[in-house]
Amino acid sequence: MAAEKLVPIRNTNQRQLIFEYLEHTLTHPTAEQIFQNMRQELPRISFGTVYRNLDILEKQGLISTVIYSKEHVRYQVGSMNHSHFVCSNCDKVKNVVIDDLTDLNNQVSRRHKVMVQKYNLIFYGQCANCQKM
Amino acid sequence: MAAEKLVPIRNTNQRQLIFEYLEHTLTHPTAEQIFQNMRQELPRISFGTVYRNLDILEKQGLISTVIYSKEHVRYQVGSMNHSHFVCSNCDKVKNVVIDDLTDLNNQVSRRHKVMVQKYNLIFYGQCANCQKM
DNA sequence: AATTTAAATAGGAATTATTCTTAATTGTAT
DNA sequence: ATACAATTAAGAATAATTCCTATTTAAATT
Incomplete structure (x- = not known):
């Protein structure tokens, strides 16, 4: 550093x-x-x-x-306090609200003896529009 | 598609x-x-x-x-069934085990009316080695 | 085992996203 | 108003990835 x-x-x-x-x-x-x-x-x-x-x-x-x-x-x-959904078909990005994951960082920090500063969670799949086609 | x-x-x-x-x-x-x-x-x-x-x-x-x-x-x-930790300092990547997140996909699918096929969760921070320095 | 045919390869050119270089410009402290 | 260092525009350089094409090769067929 x-x-x-x-x-x-x-x-x-x-x-x-x-x-x-x-x-x-x-x-x-x-x-x-x-x-x-x-x-x-x-x-x-x-x-x-x-x-x-x-x-x-x-x-x-x-x-x-x-x-x-x-x-x-x-x-x-x-x-990056929220997560994203990316449509694999049309590439659109949506903000996604998910249940509390705030203690995930601590969980990982403790178990792996690292200092987690942030996380990045991305979901991939088909959006509503692209499913219809 | x-x-x-x-x-x-x-x-x-x-x-x-x-x-x-x-x-x-x-x-x-x-x-x-x-x-x-x-x-x-x-x-x-x-x-x-x-x-x-x-x-x-x-x-x-x-x-x-x-x-x-x-x-x-x-x-x-x-x-991609497990997650990763990436050290922002030395760039090393570690596999990370976290509590069950298997129902996250369903949670997001339901709430946002999309079809989630996979997710990708990455933690960033300082690894044990780089914290010492 | 030899022949055939389309898939895959090597090699290198092309493309794309990003970073770098430098002379000119500009924000801010005096 | 002046000085100076930070920032900019412009374009060159770099790096990762994709594309192109003639040649090679896996595997199906004879």
């Missing part, structure tokens, strides 16, 4: 807008989708800026990354 | 050896690691062959894919 150099974080318009977009969207966009959306307001924004700011926002705990398939990483506001 | 053309699957030495390697390793190798290992026995094997056979083995239900970070997809024998 290398000690990180402490560097002041400046407020930039780009990061502010990325966060606001994530805050207001109901979907779980990919970096590509975020980039395309930002281009409407900031036509000169680059992918590097999107990725860098997503990393910063995640380190600040304001957003979190959901890794739900080989191809697509998705982003959302807040930390 | 497009109907898939039924195509005979032939037994090849390459696929057999990839499966045997996964069967006997205790780690959760990446495609790269599998490729390097296969090269010892099959010096002419290509990445395409590794990826194609991993896909086939997964479709046959003989192995499964664990997506545990943006950078690294990992493979293991069997289906």
